Amino acid sequence: MRIVVVSGKGGAGKTTFSVILSILLSKEVDIELIDSDVEEPNSNLFLNSALESASVYRKIPRLNSEICTGCGKCADICAYNSVVMVKQKPLIFTDLCHSCGGCVEVCPVNALTEADDKYGEIGSGTSGNMMFKEGRIDVGKIQSPMLIKELLADKSSDRVQIVDAPPGTACNTVQALYGADFALIVAEPTPFGTSDFKLIHELTRVMNIDSAVVVNKDEGYSKDFYKLCESLEVPVLAAVAFDEKLSQYYSVGNLKGYLENEDITSYKGAVDGLKSLIMSEKKNG
Amino acid sequence: MVDTIAVISGKGGTGKSSLTRAFFELEKNAYAADCDVDGANLFVSLDHDIVESEDFIAGFDYEIDAEKCVHCSKCEKLCRFGAIKDFKIDSFLCEGCNVCYYVCGSEAVKKSPKNCGKIHRAKSNAGFFVYGRLVAGEENSGKMVSRVREISKKHAEEIGSAMLIIDGPPGVGCPVIASVTATTGVVIVTEPTLSGLSDLKRAAGLVTGMNIPVSIVINRADINTEICEQIEKFAADNALSFAGRINYSAIFNESQRDRRSVVSYEESSAADEVKKVWKNIRKDLLKQEK
Numbered sequence: 001m002r003i004v005v006v007s008g009k010g011g012a013g014k015t016t017f018s019v020i021l022s023i024l025l026s027k028e029v030d031i032e033l034i035d036s037d038v039e040e041p042n043s044n045l046f047l048n049s050a051l052e053s054a055s056v057y058r059k060i061p062r063l064n065s066e067i068c069t070g071c072g073k074c075a076d077i078c079a080y081n082s083v084v085m086v087k088q089k090p091l092i093f094t095d096l097c098h099s100c101g102g103c104v105e106v107c108p109v110n111a112l113t114e115a116d117d118k119y120g121e122i123g124s125g126t127s128g129n130m131m132f133k134e135g136r137i138d139v140g141k142i143q144s145p146m147l148i149k150e151l152l153a154d155k156s157s158d159r160v161q162i163v164d165a166p167p168g169t170a171c172n173t174v175q176a177l178y179g180a181d182f183a184l185i186v187a188e189p190t191p192f193g194t195s196d197f198k199l200i201h202e203l204t205r206v207m208n209i210d211s212a213v214v215v216n217k218d219e220g221y222s223k224d225f226y227k228l229c230e231s232l233e234v235p236v237l238a239a240v241a242f243d244e245k246l247s248q249y250y251s252v253g254n255l256k257g258y259l260e261n262e263d264i265t266s267y268k269g270a271v272d273g274l275k276s277l278i279m280s281e282k283k284n285g
Numbered sequence: 286m287v288d289t290i291a292v293i294s295g296k297g298g299t300g301k302s303s304l305t306r307a308f309f310e311l312e313k314n315a316y317a318a319d320c321d322v323d324g325a326n327l328f329v330s331l332d333h334d335i336v337e338s339e340d341f342i343a344g345f346d347y348e349i350d351a352e353k354c355v356h357c358s359k360c361e362k363l364c365r366f367g368a369i370k371d372f373k374i375d376s377f378l379c380e381g382c383n384v385c386y387y388v389c390g391s392e393a394v395k396k397s398p399k400n401c402g403k404i405h406r407a408k409s410n411a412g413f414f415v416y417g418r419l420v421a422g423e424e425n426s427g428k429m430v431s432r433v434r435e436i437s438k439k440h441a442e443e444i445g446s447a448m449l450i451i452d453g454p455p456g457v458g459c460p461v462i463a464s465v466t467a468t469t470g471v472v473i474v475t476e477p478t479l480s481g482l483s484d485l486k487r488a489a490g491l492v493t494g495m496n497i498p499v500s501i502v503i504n505r506a507d508i509n510t511e512i513c514e515q516i517e518k519f520a521a522d523n524a525l526s527f528a529g530r531i532n533y534s535a536i537f538n539e540s541q542r543d544r545r546s547v548v549s550y551e552e553s554s555a556a557d558e559v560k561k562v563w564k565n566i567r568k569d570l571l572k573q574e575k
């Protein structure tokens with residue numbers, strides 16, 4: 001089973017909730033936490049798991065100009081302008097390449113072959129009885145969706161997967177949500193947060209994924225936000241007040257300390273909500 | 286050429302949009318572009334009238350025409366993104382690579398231009414600004430950023446604006462690259478947390494790799510002064526400008542609710558700090574100020 005933790009925008013508390021809920025749930029359930037925010041993976045700052053890293057490669061075309069007849073078919077098929085014809089020779093901009101293999105496929109004389117290009121890393125490790133995995137795109141590479149897909153390809157695990165999603169509602173988030181059984185939306189009930197929430201909720205709806213909300217940094221001005229959840233028929237699992245102390249623990253990467261030393265009753269609703277979700281899934285699945 | 290300053294953050298939620306709005310109001314004769322196209326916020330708190338809107342068309346929707354398809358499976362075999370199954374295309378997996386369209390011998394794959402969202406040009410008390418709203422789940426955010434920049438730059442030059450301020454998206458991916466490319470300088474807003482520092486390093490690496498000057502701001506500095514020092518040291522070690530610290534203030538949230546900018550709270554220390562930071566950013570990033 002896979003639960004994806006999303007928020008329309010970064011900074012709503014996505015990583016905080018992913019980590020806290022994973023730790024709390026892992027006391028009773030086998031959990032695998034996956035950080036799919038590959039442009040800024042941060043979850044492990046709170047777990048300090050010793051990660052084993054593996055490089056991830058993509059295919060990029062390489063030209064053998066001696067065979068090339070200059071027919072232009074490769075440039076013709078490429079949807080990303082990463083092959084353009086200059087003076088009857090193809091020029092390849094691998095930065096833009098999406099590794100679709102189209103140019104290689106259509107070249108009538110096999111002047112194009114594919115080579116490996118490293119574009120990121122996948123790290124894996126453990127933390128307590130929890131498993132952990134993260135993707136990390138190389139700075140300057142634009143193939144984040146591809147890395148997220150690779151990172152989340154395996155859904156066969158017996159463990160309940162909790163996925164810390166990338167921010168936003170565009171391609172990265174779509175890849176993180178694809179195949180999810182449930183989306184947990186972390187939202188701040190501010191005007192900005194409400195706007196972001198509407199977008200991400202719309203995405204889960206379009207993708208046909210059931211969702212629930214946890215409200216973060218509720219400062220008591222949130223009536224309109226709750227009304228909105230009600231009208232959209234999204235259940236609110238928990239509301240967590242702004243806590244100065246949490247910021248302190250968070251800043252030094254010590255969410256575990258926060259859970260040990262501070263009052264965390266307001267997270268209980270979210271933990272219980274997810275637990276019953278997991279149980280009912282187990283029964284049905 | 287109008288000076289262009291992009292405000293990015295690496296990590297979301299650092300108060301970047303509130304700061305961008307404040308800078309927009311502080312700078313006389315500025316133009317703004319909200320390039321956080323899948324989480325645009327600038328328009329949320331800023332009263333405005335839309336002057337002009339356009340559909341943002343990018344890429345194509347692909348579909349298999351069941352009547353023409355002869356079930357040869359060629360497209361399915363060649364689609365690297367696993368988007369074709371049982372002679373149907375899953376739009377959430379399709380990356381629009383065009384391969385199926387090109388290889389189908391029966392002209393069974395149809396493609397139609399895709400409407401990915403809307404771009405609005407708006408007028409506010411602080412000045413004109415442009416913002417894009419990507420349809421939830423759409424790709425092409427990088428292309429939309431480029432289009433938002435194109436429109437805002439053209440109009441800013443027409444009306445003689447002195448500066449274009451860009452509110453950029455989080456991360457280091459293609460919409461960020463599109464937001465910072467060919468700017469005069471980039472402001473990175475961070476917060477003094479380990480994740481803020483880690484994200485800052487990646488964002489700064491991206492921007493300096495493109496040979497664009499960087500100025501760093503720490504928001505909510507009082508969360509952790511020790512990490513503030515680490516951030517300032519990182520800036521110094523890498524010859525990046527440091528524009529200053531802004532302390533936590535409830536005014537940031539209040540201002541969103543009141544639809545005002547932080548700097549309009551004249552007597553507050555938040556307003557003073559933001560003003561000082563903007564002055565430093567101008568000094569750091571604008572050539573004529575040096």
Ligand code: SF4
Nearest residue numbers: 078097098100101103
């Ligand atoms: S593999 Fe696809 S995206 Fe890359 S250059 Fe060839 S046609 Fe273009």
Ligand code: SF4
Nearest residue numbers: 068069071072074107
């Ligand atoms: S398709 Fe092959 S032969 Fe034709 S231009 Fe491209 S590389 Fe050269």
Ligand code: SF4
Nearest residue numbers: 354355357358360389
């Ligand atoms: S290549 Fe064309 S005819 Fe063959 S399965 Fe695909 S759509 Fe159908």
Ligand code: SF4
Nearest residue numbers: 364379380382383385
């Ligand atoms: S356009 Fe490319 S990704 Fe989309 S279905 Fe066709 S082959 Fe697959």
